[in-house]
Amino acid sequence: MKNVILIILVVCSFQKGWTQKIEEITHREINVHFNDSSIKANILLTNKKQQLKNTRDYYWYYNNSIKKNQGDYKGRLLDGSYQVTTKKGNLITKGHFKEGNKAGEWKNWDVKGNLIYIDNWVKGVKKGKYQKYDDGKLIAQGNYKKNKLNGNYQKFDNELLIEKGTYKRGLLHGKQDTYKSDTIFFEVLYKKGEIFTPKEKKTKKEDVKRKQEKELKEGSSKPDKEAKNEVKEKKKKKKLSIKDKEETLKKDKKIKSKKRKEKENKLVPQKDD
Numbered sequence: 001m002k003n004v005i006l007i008i009l010v011v012c013s014f015q016k017g018w019t020q021k022i023e024e025i026t027h028r029e030i031n032v033h034f035n036d037s038s039i040k041a042n043i044l045l046t047n048k049k050q051q052l053k054n055t056r057d058y059y060w061y062y063n064n065s066i067k068k069n070q071g072d073y074k075g076r077l078l079d080g081s082y083q084v085t086t087k088k089g090n091l092i093t094k095g096h097f098k099e100g101n102k103a104g105e106w107k108n109w110d111v112k113g114n115l116i117y118i119d120n121w122v123k124g125v126k127k128g129k130y131q132k133y134d135d136g137k138l139i140a141q142g143n144y145k146k147n148k149l150n151g152n153y154q155k156f157d158n159e160l161l162i163e164k165g166t167y168k169r170g171l172l173h174g175k176q177d178t179y180k181s182d183t184i185f186f187e188v189l190y191k192k193g194e195i196f197t198p199k200e201k202k203t204k205k206e207d208v209k210r211k212q213e214k215e216l217k218e219g220s221s222k223p224d225k226e227a228k229n230e231v232k233e234k235k236k237k238k239k240l241s242i243k244d245k246e247e248t249l250k251k252d253k254k255i256k257s258k259k260r261k262e263k264e265n266k267l268v269p270q271k272d273d
Contacts, residue, residue, distance in 0.1 A: 025045060026044065026045055026046050027042050027043065027044060027045060027079065027080060028042070028043055028045055028076075029041070029042055030042070030043055030061055032064060032065060032066060036086065036087060037084055037085060037086055037087070037092060038084070038085055038087075039066060039082070039083070039084050040081075040082070040083050040085070041061070041066065041078050041080070041081070041082045041083075041097070042078065042079055042080030042081060042082070042097075043060075043061045043076040043077065043078055043079065044076055044077045044078075044079040044099065045076065048099065050099060052071055052072060052073075053071065053124070054070070054071035055070070055071070056070070056071065056101060056123070056124040056125070057069070057070055057101070057102075057124055058070075058071070058072065058073040058077065058100040058101065058124070059073075059077070059078045059097060059100050059101075059102075060073040060074065060075040060076060060077050060078065060100055061075050061076045061077075061078060062074060062075030062076070063075075066078070073100055077097075077099055077100035078097040078100055079097055079098060079099055079100070080096065080097060081095075081096055082094070082095050082096060082097055083095075086111055090109070090111065090112075090113050091107075091109050091113075092108065092109055092110075092111070093106070093107070093108050093109075094106070094107050095107070095121075098123070100124075101121070101123050101124030102121035102124055103121055103122065103123065103124075104120065104121060105118065105119075105120055106118070106119055106120070106121060114133065114135060114136045115133045115136060116132070116133050116134070117130070117131070117132055117133070118130060118131045119131075119144065120144070125146055125147055126144040126146075126147045126148075127144055127145055127146070128143065128144060129141065129142070129143055129144075130142060130143070130144055137156075137158070137159060138156055138159065139155065139156050139157070140153065140154065140155045140156065141153065141154055142154065142167065143167075145169075148167075148169050148170035149167035149170050150167050150168060150169060150170070151166065151167060152164070152165075152166055153165060153166070153167060160179075160182070161179050161182070162178065162179050162180075163176070163177070163178050163179065164176070164177050164179075165177065165190070168192075171190075171192050171193030172190040172193050173190055173191060173192060173193070174189070174190060175187065175188075175189055175190075176188045176189075176190060
């Protein structure tokens with residue numbers, strides 16, 4: 001019984017060691033050195049079958065150098081943590097790769113160690129929040145979707161808001177406000193990247209007039225319904241006013257004839273019995 005347990009333990013430890021060995025040989029850490037900086041990254045040693053996208057950038061390693069191609073690669077794909085440091089060991093870039101594509105949060109610093117940029121990636125495509133810094137202070141923030149600016153953005157100067165607006169598929173769209181001393185100083189409307197001036201609302205009368213003028217210019221014999229209705233209303237009013245005049249004239253005539261008869265009766269001498 002003791003021998004059986006011992007054999008099981010040996011087999012389990014062997015399997016564990018073999019699994020770790022397999023995990024270790026799927027990736028390899030690489031170091032690429034330059035005059036002023038160094039790159040530390042991980043590469044895939046196994047060739048996975050994957051459907052390459054023509055619009056995506058693939059990062060790969062070959063002959064002690066890291067290369068980038070759109071829609072294709074020839075060496076070993078970068079997979080795992082990635083960082084670039086100066087000679088002194090200060091971080092310049094830190095991020096992550098997944099099968100040759102940028103993935104997750106990426107950060108960039110200047111040579112002095114000040115943070116300058118943060119963005120997010122999904123399968124080699126910029127997606128999500130980004131932030132820009134200058135001398136360690138936030139100067140801009142917003143969102144990306146499919147590698148294009150999309151959604152609300154803000155700009156700052158000395159940590160004070162100086163501009164805010166909206167992007168739609170990489171183009172300014174909607175209201176953009178410029179601020180001065182925490183109050184709106186200037187306001188512009190954009191539509192698909194161009195300044196947009198909304199048309200003033202016209203009254204119904206102006207619309208009817210405009211349509212009638214247009215129809216006359218075009219030589220149209222059929223006026224629109226609104227114009228027709230307006231003409232009918234005018235005709236009705238005209239008819240009513242004519243009828244009223246006729247009735248008043250008739251009344252006047254009746255009154256006059258009545259008065260005349262009364263006068264005549266008075267003038268005629270009456271016969272004695």
